[in-house]
Amino acid sequence: MTATTTSARSDLSELGRSETALRTFLHGLPGVDQVGAEQRAAQLGTRSIKTTAKAQAIDLAIRMVDLTTLEGADTPGKVRALAAKALRPDPADPSCPHVGAVCVYPAMVPYVAEVLRGSAVHLASVATAFPSGQAPLEIKLADTRAAVAAGADEIDMVINRGAFLAGRYSEVYDEIVATKEACGDAHLKVILETGELATYDNVRRASWLAMLAGGDFIKTSTGKVPVAATLPVTLVMLEAVRDFRAATGRQVGVKPAGGIKTTKDAIKYLVMVNETVGADWLDPDWFRFGASSLLNDLLMQRTKLTTGVYSGPDYFTLD
């Protein structure tokens, strides 16, 4: 079931023009009760997904993986191997779907692009001085343009958390707008770094701010700070994209990233998507997992379901 809103679509595009308007709007959003949000997330986590539903969920989750490596030690060889795995995650089983995207640093984009050319797997690159975002705007935009020029069709940017927490919403807004412009045709995912935002109220406000500024996706985390994606944070973000579509008619995607390692975790997220925003978001175009080790666990569980035998980790490639 999706929202069937009767209220008229609102034009919120003018909000970004004034700091006051932006602040008034963001602080007028309904609050989030921490205990209640965490309780709801925990309750959804008790759903029992078995047999056919599990098989369906695993294939969907594989298609939603942004297969990621963001290490100083990344090499052209390593990212090529990762891209090859993205195309055929399970070489032994051609029925296994490909992942959603490969996500690397800008310098690694050309090597991945060679492998993915002509395929349906997207190429995402982090940009804007990832993960801290602590660079002058011009450099962040150059970073973005370089990644797009090298072949990335999705950009994962980080917001300026310092400006957000200090209440300088226009500054954050303007940076997102500028980055979106630098992206050209590439999709923009806006990383809120929820682990640094401290409250669910802030997560909701940052979600709306990113959507108002034109983000195509909102993403929880860089994976580089201690607290990454959690179920309650993702719940709050899903509620935000649901309400944003009801208000404006524009659909925005959600990407939890960091710390999602097991099939069991991934299925909890899919259940949450299903029961919060509904089937419209149960698609790699609208929901992604930023993860690296998750894929192998999904493949192991998939093999277990199809063959009835649990093969150990040695049967799947290490990346």
Next chain:
Amino acid sequence: MFEYAPAPESRSVVDLKPSYGLFIDGKFVDPTDGGSFKSINPASEEVLAEIAEAGAQDVERAVSAARKAYDKVWGPMPGRDRAKYLYRIARLIQERSRELAVLESLDNGKPIRESRDVDLPLVAAHFFYYAGWADKLGHAGFGSNPQPIGVAAQVIPWNFPLLMLAWKIAPALAAGNTVVLKPAETTPLTALLFAEICQQADLPAGVVNIVTGAGDTGRALVEHPGVDKVAFTGSTEVGRAIARSVAGTRKKLTLELGGKAANIVFDDAPIDQAVEGIVNGIFFNQGHVCCAGSRLLVQENVADRVLESLKRRMAHLRVGDPLDKNTDVGAINSAAQLERIRELSDAGSAEGAERWSPPCELPDRGFWFAPTIFTGVTQAHRIAREEIFGPVLSVLTFRTPAEAVEKANNTPYGLSAGIWTDKGSRILWMADRLRAGVVWANTFNKFDPTSPFGGYKESGYGREGGRHGLEGYLNV
């Protein structure tokens, strides 16, 4: 679409016998006059077991067994030894919690998610909590050496069969009383399994006696002259009759009766969590909850928004097989209760309120009622005044906090209330003015053994839970 495959909890953990006797003086015995009735699974109408019906002579036997145990064993026993038995019972409940949860869902119709995650953990917690009081009664605020009352007659309802048993038996035993308990006629099975746990725990014979039967059995028990204390949870109508029958006797009485709680949502509430609270308030346990938030009072300037969210959320409620781990709303407990819910809902439509339910398929067999809300309800409507005890919510609006208080209090009941607002001062202001025994702020249906529970006005008197719950079982 993402369809969840059936995920049924296995029934094999439960070892159902074809028939059950009465639990008197530590043994299962046949009733004197041989009467019996059937307990059925409300989700399928399948007969689960044949249950003995206790007559006046059986009640007599049970009360004298309880008296003997009180005089000879349990009354004189030091508190620390009583605690030992209660801790043992609590641990056995935890060990056998899956079995008890499955049996509760079979007999009552409630979803296994609730019996497993709410009922059973609370049952065990109640026994653990009151076990702790057994040797500390002198510090409970009722004098330095408070004494038990004697034999307690306890009559419990069908909505939380084992949890209500725990609320009754744990404090009674901790304080040094012995009990004769009558479970509801539609849900006797977990009480009988509890009797087996008493045997397993080597609880001295006669301390706990379970007599099964319907209204006549309950009346014989409550009116028995050998009883010193009567505790009842159930309808206000039966509660009144009990109060009349006990009047003028030495018997001490506590009553926990009906409710028509207001769940009040202000315009600054956290809307998404308030909607969860509304759903939990009225659809938890199919609305078979005496403290259910059956009247939603929503501030008019957010009413449309809240209702839109509520309807969207209700479309995700999964109604069906109580043993399926993904079921949110199970079966209505009995044909009689279903009839009452239908009758009051029809009255709601007839009186002009607008009825809405999400599209949901109900099973062919068994007793089912789709989650339902009524909008455009006024204080004068029957569905705003009478306890429906089903998954039916009446929605009213208000403009000012004073109006919210006035509407919330405008009921003969006063068991519970809920307040949803981001403003702490308003929560305190409201809580001072609401005439309800429990007031939840930004949550609903939260229970804990340490917290007293009970009503104002026609919702009854006496408190269960916490230190206060001991008072009803002590001679103070």
